[in-house]
Amino acid sequence: MANLSVNIAGVQFDNPIIAASGTIGFGHEYGELYPLSVFGGISCKGTTLKERPGNPPPRIAETPMGMLNAVGLQNPGVEHFIHTELPWLKKQNTVVIANAAGSTEEDYCKIVEILSDTDVDMIELNISCPNVKEGGAQFGTSPESVAKITAAVRKYCTKPLIIKLSPNVADIAAVAKAAEFSGADAVSLINTLTGMRIDINTRRPIIKNITGGMSGPAVFPVAVRMVWQVKKAVKIPVIGLGGITTWQDAVEMIMAGADAIQIGTVLFTDPYAPIKIAEGLHGYLDSHEIDSVTQLTGTVEV
Amino acid sequence: MPGKTLRRPISVCDVEGDEIRIVFEIRGEGTAILAASEVGSTINIIAPLGNGFEIDQSKKTIFIGGGIGVPPMLYSARTAGENSVVINGFRDKSAVILTEDFQKIGCRVIETTDNGSYGIHGFVTDPLKEVIADADMICACGPTPMLRNIAKAAKEHHIPCFVSLEQRMACGVGACLGCAVGIRKEDGGLRYKHVCKDGPVFNAEEVDW
Numbered sequence: 169m170a171n172l173s174v175n176i177a178g179v180q181f182d183n184p185i186i187a188a189s190g191t192i193g194f195g196h197e198y199g200e201l202y203p204l205s206v207f208g209g210i211s212c213k214g215t216t217l218k219e220r221p222g223n224p225p226p227r228i229a230e231t232p233m234g235m236l237n238a239v240g241l242q243n244p245g246v247e248h249f250i251h252t253e254l255p256w257l258k259k260q261n262t263v264v265i266a267n268a269a270g271s272t273e274e275d276y277c278k279i280v281e282i283l284s285d286t287d288v289d290m291i292e293l294n295i296s297c298p299n300v301k302e303g304g305a306q307f308g309t310s311p312e313s314v315a316k317i318t319a320a321v322r323k324y325c326t327k328p329l330i331i332k333l334s335p336n337v338a339d340i341a342a343v344a345k346a347a348e349f350s351g352a353d354a355v356s357l358i359n360t361l362t363g364m365r366i367d368i369n370t371r372r373p374i375i376k377n378i379t380g381g382m383s384g385p386a387v388f389p390v391a392v393r394m395v396w397q398v399k400k401a402v403k404i405p406v407i408g409l410g411g412i413t414t415w416q417d418a419v420e421m422i423m424a425g426a427d428a429i430q431i432g433t434v435l436f437t438d439p440y441a442p443i444k445i446a447e448g449l450h451g452y453l454d455s456h457e458i459d460s461v462t463q464l465t466g467t468v469e470v
Numbered sequence: 471m472p473g474k475t476l477r478r479p480i481s482v483c484d485v486e487g488d489e490i491r492i493v494f495e496i497r498g499e500g501t502a503i504l505a506a507s508e509v510g511s512t513i514n515i516i517a518p519l520g521n522g523f524e525i526d527q528s529k530k531t532i533f534i535g536g537g538i539g540v541p542p543m544l545y546s547a548r549t550a551g552e553n554s555v556v557i558n559g560f561r562d563k564s565a566v567i568l569t570e571d572f573q574k575i576g577c578r579v580i581e582t583t584d585n586g587s588y589g590i591h592g593f594v595t596d597p598l599k600e601v602i603a604d605a606d607m608i609c610a611c612g613p614t615p616m617l618r619n620i621a622k623a624a625k626e627h628h629i630p631c632f633v634s635l636e637q638r639m640a641c642g643v644g645a646c647l648g649c650a651v652g653i654r655k656e657d658g659g660l661r662y663k664h665v666c667k668d669g670p671v672f673n674a675e676e677v678d679w
């Protein structure tokens with residue numbers, strides 16, 4: 169059987185399939201269905217310095233082949249994460265990635281400093297959450313702001329640092345280059361695309377926050393395009409995500425340039441997707457006589 | 471749900487042996503797809519999820535269902551037995567469902583329609599006024615304005631009241647934090663619980679109406 173293991177910024181993953189932040193919480197719920205080691209890694213729910221209550225409901229709207237969410241970074245705070253969630257997660261035989269968010273540069277530096285002092289395997293910096301007013305997303309919107317926050321955080325970060333990129337930008341390659349230049353060890357993309365839906369009977373937005381982040385199969389082609397552009401622009405590993413639903417999508421994303429992938433929304437459609445995607449990847453690699461999934465990365469011929 | 475990204479939350483209406491019964495209304499595309507399933511075909515479900523009403527047969531319980539909130543009450547009402555009172559409210563005569571199933575329980579069953587085309591003319595809260603005084607507990611499921619009014623009446627009479635709430639869902643298991651419901655903390659502050667995992671049944675006292 170082909171080798172599915174990958175190495176991202178010095179961290180070894182048994183397979184390239186990572187659970188996307190915000191879609192699996194801290195693993196307990198899906199961990200009741202199967203061992204979390206079916207994932208090469210888990211990116212935990214976006215965590216902030218202090219507990220955040222999140223946005224008022226409704227937070228979810230379905231869209232054609234996708235969904236909007238405006239959860240608003242509801243989370244119990246970094247101390248709770250470290251003391252209550254992390255010890256259990258570390259026993260699950262999967263790479264544990266902390267997803268860190270904040271409202272100010274100081275917040276980001278502080279939380280990264282705190283997380284650097286723990287057993288988390290990697291830190292993913294969420295500078296692209298579209299659902300909180302004063303925070304997150306504005307750091308991810310231009311190459312300059314991404315360079316600034318990455319450089320600031322880098323000083324406090326002793327763990328491998330993944331910068332999670334927003335697709336809501338004019339030139340994704342320039343943003344990725346800025347992250348690489350300023351010290352990122354890897355980039356992950358894409359976070360959600362800002363969207364909106366209206367209930368035509370009440371004339372009100374379905375989501376209380378008005379806008380929400382779009383994810384799911386509908387965003388997949390956008391994600392593939394962006395991963396391809398970023399792979400050409402940077403040398404650091406690229407983690408591709410956005411709408412991956414089947415093993416065929418996973419192969420496509422890897423061919424576009426992903427060294428590893430994340431899956432999120434598909435877990436809601438089919439909780440067993442990670443197992444099916446891993447089986448499909450094995451089957452594809454074996455039938456094409458490819459020894460290792462790493463040989464597939466960026467093999468699109470243009 | 472073929473062709474859809476999200477699953478649809480549907481309550482268990484009844485359980486018999488190894489069979490579960492669901493009763494649902496066609497509201498949009500997803501429930502239309504579900505309704506078009508052929509007899510004998512397979513559908514993919516995750517169940518059971520969340521909590522339910524805690525029934526105590528020694529208590530006189532009033533079960534109140536509004537519209538498509540009626541089916542989720544059947545199993546609980548039967549478990550509670552003859553001592554309970556059921557009040558089911560519907561839009562009009564064409565929307566009335568499960569009358570016989572509830573009558574088979576042997577308890578008192580009151581039915582209302584908003585326009586008076588069947589049963590009592592009015593809302594479920596009208597007959598509730600007459601039976602609320604000697605109840606020990608209220609369990610209810612239905613549209614939010616109805617639940618809010620029931621919660622208010624229960625509070626006035628100092629009767630414990632439990633409500634089954636609806637919210638738009640994604641994961642259905644407590645991982646995505648999508649299906650939030652506002653809960654009043656003792657200090658007056660607000661926090662969110664989740665309908666799929668902490669609910670759908672909540673103590674009406676703690677809900678931020």
Ligand SMILES: Cc1cc2nc3c(=O)[nH]c(=O)nc-3n(C[C@H](O)[C@H](O)[C@H](O)COP(=O)(O)OP(=O)(O)OC[C@H]3O[C@@H](n4cnc5c(N)ncnc54)[C@H](O)[C@@H]3O)c2cc1C
Nearest residue numbers: 230479480481493494495497498499500501636637638670
């Ligand atoms: C805990 C719970 C139990 C329920 N039990 C029943 C039941 O036993 N019988 C029944 O007929 N209905 C029940 N509902 C309501 C049912 O889930 C919705 O009518 C259904 O999801 C509508 O889907 P649709 O595709 O037909 O409509 P659409 O409007 O096309 O759906 C679009 C999206 O909105 C969501 N949505 C729309 N209305 C609701 C709603 N009222 N609550 C939650 N999500 C909604 C859908 O799930 C979907 O994601 C329940 C809802 C909840 C939360």
Ligand SMILES: Cc1cc2nc3c(=O)[nH]c(=O)nc-3n(C[C@H](O)[C@H](O)[C@H](O)COP(=O)(O)O)c2cc1C
Nearest residue numbers: 188189190214237294358359383384410411432433
């Ligand atoms: C309900 C929900 C919550 C999310 N929360 C976070 C979060 O806390 N931090 C983050 O970086 N991304 C978050 N995301 C974005 C996902 O991690 C991912 O980037 C996006 O959904 C695209 O991938 P997908 O189409 O496979 O879901 C969230 C997505 C969803 C659907």
Ligand code: FES
Nearest residue numbers: 640642644647666
């Ligand atoms: S639907 Fe995901 S937490 Fe309830």
